[in-house]
Amino acid sequence: MVTLRIFFAPSSVDDAVRAARDAHPGWSNTPVQARQSLLAEYAHHLRRPEVREEVAHWITLENGKTFADAMGDVWRGLEVVDASCRAGHDMLGDALMNLSDGIDTVSYRTSLGVCVGISPFNFPAMIPLWMFPLAIACGNTYVLKPTEKAPSASMLLVKYLHDLGMPPGVVNVVNGGRETVDELLVHPDVRAISFVGSNNVGEYVHEIGCRNDKRVQANLGAKNHATILTSDADRVSTIRALAGAAFGAAGQRCMALSVAIFVGDIDDARGWVEDLVRAARGLRVGNGFVEGVDVGPMISIDAKCRAEDIIRRSVDEHGASCPLDGRGIVVDGYENGNFLGPTIIDLGRVAIESSGGGGGGMPAVLDNPAYAEEIFGPVLTVLSVPTLEDAIYITNANRYGNGASIFTSSGGAARKFRHEVEAGQVGINVPIPVPLPFFSFTGNKSSIRGDVNFYGKGGVNFFTQLKTVTSNWQYRGGGTDLGGVTMPV
Numbered sequence: 001m002v003t004l005r006i007f008f009a010p011s012s013v014d015d016a017v018r019a020a021r022d023a024h025p026g027w028s029n030t031p032v033q034a035r036q037s038l039l040a041e042y043a044h045h046l047r048r049p050e051v052r053e054e055v056a057h058w059i060t061l062e063n064g065k066t067f068a069d070a071m072g073d074v075w076r077g078l079e080v081v082d083a084s085c086r087a088g089h090d091m092l093g094d095a096l097m098n099l100s101d102g103i104d105t106v107s108y109r110t111s112l113g114v115c116v117g118i119s120p121f122n123f124p125a126m127i128p129l130w131m132f133p134l135a136i137a138c139g140n141t142y143v144l145k146p147t148e149k150a151p152s153a154s155m156l157l158v159k160y161l162h163d164l165g166m167p168p169g170v171v172n173v174v175n176g177g178r179e180t181v182d183e184l185l186v187h188p189d190v191r192a193i194s195f196v197g198s199n200n201v202g203e204y205v206h207e208i209g210c211r212n213d214k215r216v217q218a219n220l221g222a223k224n225h226a227t228i229l230t231s232d233a234d235r236v237s238t239i240r241a242l243a244g245a246a247f248g249a250a251g252q253r254c255m256a257l258s259v260a261i262f263v264g265d266i267d268d269a270r271g272w273v274e275d276l277v278r279a280a281r282g283l284r285v286g287n288g289f290v291e292g293v294d295v296g297p298m299i300s301i302d303a304k305c306r307a308e309d310i311i312r313r314s315v316d317e318h319g320a321s322c323p324l325d326g327r328g329i330v331v332d333g334y335e336n337g338n339f340l341g342p343t344i345i346d347l348g349r350v351a352i353e354s355s356g357g358g359g360g361g362m363p364a365v366l367d368n369p370a371y372a373e374e375i376f377g378p379v380l381t382v383l384s385v386p387t388l389e390d391a392i393y394i395t396n397a398n399r400y401g402n403g404a405s406i407f408t409s410s411g412g413a414a415r416k417f418r419h420e421v422e423a424g425q426v427g428i429n430v431p432i433p434v435p436l437p438f439f440s441f442t443g444n445k446s447s448i449r450g451d452v453n454f455y456g457k458g459g460v461n462f463f464t465q466l467k468t469v470t471s472n473w474q475y476r477g478g479g480t481d482l483g484g485v486t487m488p489v
């Protein structure tokens, strides 16, 4: 039995920001080794199975994803905590001696002050852990505004840090929705904002935050395309990968595959879609706590109704076929649950005009809402094209560019795809190529606002600023003297 105590939620945004502002001088002056040591203890704590289970329990309860998936959610965040333990190394600056007689210059990376994180519902542990551990490792203090739809994982994650002796005010949690975000966006003591969520909200956060002199990094929506070369991709593993990446977590992953483009002969493509339908039909929909369940509920009744409406419009108004329709699924004991079964929308054969080389206009069939909109549900849109160039052309013409994957056993095709595709994360026989935190999470096109990535080197750049100091010291016969500051020519 797990119980959650409310531990530290400032009653107002201003209280939280003030607490973080007041804690900043002491925390930023705390030696980086001590900051790293606290994070190392934190990582050790999170690694304990019973701790991960406690967080995962709340994720499954509030978000609905399966318990195994929720454990993975915590683990992927923990990896960023691990990487934050080497912040001192990553914060090393630059130095150059003797720029003129007695003149040396050194460039330091210093903290910013109060940083804010605004997180989405779909990874209640991983995404907050992309944010505050690295920020505080770099000497900042933090205000986290978790998703109002699944806030308990964030509350627990911050509580653990408090329990380990983190000084008061270093990391604070405020709960709320739009009004809370609005206050944070304009607060004069906030220096930087990390946002992960939808385009509508993220573009607003980016605009208002920047207008109010904040640094803003924003990871936004996605429509991740898979390209499958039907003549040479490994069929069994590719079908399994596609089904897992499209329908796992009820399709509510920013790196979920939501479009599959089958490249090659038209009949071959039909056979692949039939196999995919069979695999998707075999997935079990239900309560995420039940062993053997593959697909949990969607986050809300609104999200489910919106996805169902897109399916309806796609089929009834735009003429797509629907070889697998997950609408109307009923899960025993949860008759009013937000369940939508795996759904496949087939747009059929798509011809790109004068394609040979990937040119020409986009066919009207791609205006179909199942293709054009981010559904963020267990819905996969499939289509087929004759050439790899067509598949790359379609993928690149899409407004989003979070991830793209190719499935093939041809090194040349994989190399061409890797080189030409416009996506932040590229997978080659890897359906969800989220980079480990040695690298950064790298979106492209409308999937990102701002130019500094989350975690990795990008994260350290985001959470630090450069201070460049030039000094002039001369040693002359036992005394210290100032030299001239004339630059050599």
Ligand code: NAD
Residues within 6 Å of the ligand: 118, 119, 120, 121, 122, 123, 145, 146, 147, 148, 176, 177, 178, 179, 181, 182, 196, 197, 198, 199, 201, 202, 219, 220, 221, 222, 253, 254, 374, 376, 402, 441, 443, 447
């Ligand atoms: P969301 O945009 O609805 O909410 C994100 C955050 O913004 C929440 O904390 C929420 O409280 C706040 N918010 C909501 N409406 C607001 C408003 N009108 N004004 C100010 N703040 C507001 O996103 P979501 O539904 O929680 O998450 C799903 C979205 O996140 C999808 O679009 C998904 O693609 C995206 N996402 C992207 C990534 C990535 O790395 N690119 C990762 C995860 C999720």
